[in-house]
Amino acid sequence: MNRDNGDMLLTSVTSYGGNVLWNLKPTSNRDEIRNAISSIAIDPSGKEMMCEAVGKSVAWHREYRRGGRRMMLILVTDESGDRQNNNEYLELAIGEAKSQDCRIYCLGRESVFGYPYAHMRWKHPQTGHVHWLPVDRGPETGFVEQLQTNGFHRRYDAFASGFGPYEQTRMARETGGIFFMLPTLESALVRAQGNLDERRYELEAMRAYRPDLRARIEVFADRDRYPLRTLIWKVVSDLDPHNNKAARSVEVRLEFAIDLPSFVRQARENQQKAKLLIGYFGWAQKLLEEGRKLRDQEPEPRWQGNYDIILAQTVAYQARLYEYGVALEEFIKSPKTAPLTKAPNLHLVHWDAHTVKKTRSDESLPYIEKSIELFQTVIDNHPGTPWAARAKWELARGFGVDFVPDYDRPYTKPTGPLIPVP
Numbered sequence: 001m002n003r004d005n006g007d008m009l010l011t012s013v014t015s016y017g018g019n020v021l022w023n024l025k026p027t028s029n030r031d032e033i034r035n036a037i038s039s040i041a042i043d044p045s046g047k048e049m050m051c052e053a054v055g056k057s058v059a060w061h062r063e064y065r066r067g068g069r070r071m072m073l074i075l076v077t078d079e080s081g082d083r084q085n086n087n088e089y090l091e092l093a094i095g096e097a098k099s100q101d102c103r104i105y106c107l108g109r110e111s112v113f114g115y116p117y118a119h120m121r122w123k124h125p126q127t128g129h130v131h132w133l134p135v136d137r138g139p140e141t142g143f144v145e146q147l148q149t150n151g152f153h154r155r156y157d158a159f160a161s162g163f164g165p166y167e168q169t170r171m172a173r174e175t176g177g178i179f180f181m182l183p184t185l186e187s188a189l190v191r192a193q194g195n196l197d198e199r200r201y202e203l204e205a206m207r208a209y210r211p212d213l214r215a216r217i218e219v220f221a222d223r224d225r226y227p228l229r230t231l232i233w234k235v236v237s238d239l240d241p242h243n244n245k246a247a248r249s250v251e252v253r254l255e256f257a258i259d260l261p262s263f264v265r266q267a268r269e270n271q272q273k274a275k276l277l278i279g280y281f282g283w284a285q286k287l288l289e290e291g292r293k294l295r296d297q298e299p300e301p302r303w304q305g306n307y308d309i310i311l312a313q314t315v316a317y318q319a320r321l322y323e324y325g326v327a328l329e330e331f332i333k334s335p336k337t338a339p340l341t342k343a344p345n346l347h348l349v350h351w352d353a354h355t356v357k358k359t360r361s362d363e364s365l366p367y368i369e370k371s372i373e374l375f376q377t378v379i380d381n382h383p384g385t386p387w388a389a390r391a392k393w394e395l396a397r398g399f400g401v402d403f404v405p406d407y408d409r410p411y412t413k414p415t416g417p418l419i420p421v422p
Contacts, residue, residue, distance in 0.1 A: 020052060055089055098174070115146060274325045
């Protein structure tokens with residue numbers, strides 16, 4: 001702002017969490033503006049009513065438009081907002097902004113590739129235990145277009161999409177504003193294995209893979225025109241661990257008890273779950289292979305890439321789950337051992353199942369070979385994009401499974417009231 005402009009340029013401050021607050025009425029006083037921003041309190045609700053806040057903020061300032069003033073809204077956030085609230089208020093917020101000729105500029109984070117959440121590491125100040133806290137950080141599209149599972153359980157990676165979250169980029173585009181992506185890496189962010197998500201994609205290659213930023217209702221209506229998209233959405237939905245009906249069937253345990261009787265009980269239960277899950281992925285593979293002609297008819301590279309990577313994953317995940325079952329069986333027959341304590345003050349808490357390069361069975365080899373071929377096809381056909389990077393990441397994971405001892409510090413009983421996990 002320029003002091004010489006007097007009151008020509010006015011700035012107001014609003015904030016949101018579980019509620020929307022008007023922190024400062026329009027003013028040209030820079031000190032008041034700075035103080036209003038710095039004094040915004042941390043909201044304890046854990047909610048981010050972003051789209052509702054945008055719509056209300058614009059509506060609150062209608063009277064300032066009557067004097068011929070122009071309006072713009074600058075949204076600064078590190079989350080993509082509460083999903084239910086976004087679904088309810090996104091189009092209302094855009095409509096309100098358009099009615100006031102208000103451009104929306106967003107300063108936000110890169111969306112997670114095909115996934116609604118990222119996770120932040122948080123160490124409890126009293127117990128010392130590390131928690132992975134979910135934050136809304138995507139997806140880049142109106143509906144998820146990628147598998148929500150890594151083959152064993154729901155995704156915990158923050159694999160970069162190359163684009164901003166759908167709601168933020170749509171609001172900016174529809175109102176003539178701009179989405180600005182914050183460039184800094186977040187040290188507490190749980191990233192993909194090997195930090196392969198930290199690279200940057202090729203700009204020219206990404207142009208053909210831009211997400212569809214039309215209203216969700218328009219995107220949904222296209223299902224009848226493009227049957228491949230319906231097929232992919234069905235596979236993604238049926239294998240979604242966030243779907244309460246599917247969660248118990250599409251996740252297996254990766255942490256096992258250190259006492260053998262408990263380990264055996266957990267292993268037998270999860271071997272059965274793995275067997276069922278192999279069947280689900282086999283069903284998805286068959287469905288996708290039968291829809292190959294639909295892939296060839298699909299005009300958008302983004303959806304071709306979605307088909308290619310998901311087909312490869314359904315084959316690879318069958319191999320890993322089979323190796324998981326074999327690894328459990330071998331552990332039962334010949335249990336591994338590990339020291340109960342380690343310096344400086346660590347105790348063995350459980351056995352962790354990790355993916356490794358070495359495999360244990362011949363039965364999984366045809367699936368491994370086929371998935372490697374399919375992943376390589378993704379890399380060759382979609383270079384410089386998240387699809388190729390995701391395929392490389394999947395290959396780097398390995399197809400075998402082994403168990404490693406996991407150690408943690410003893411539980412420290414707090415001296416005062418326990419601070420709740422955010």
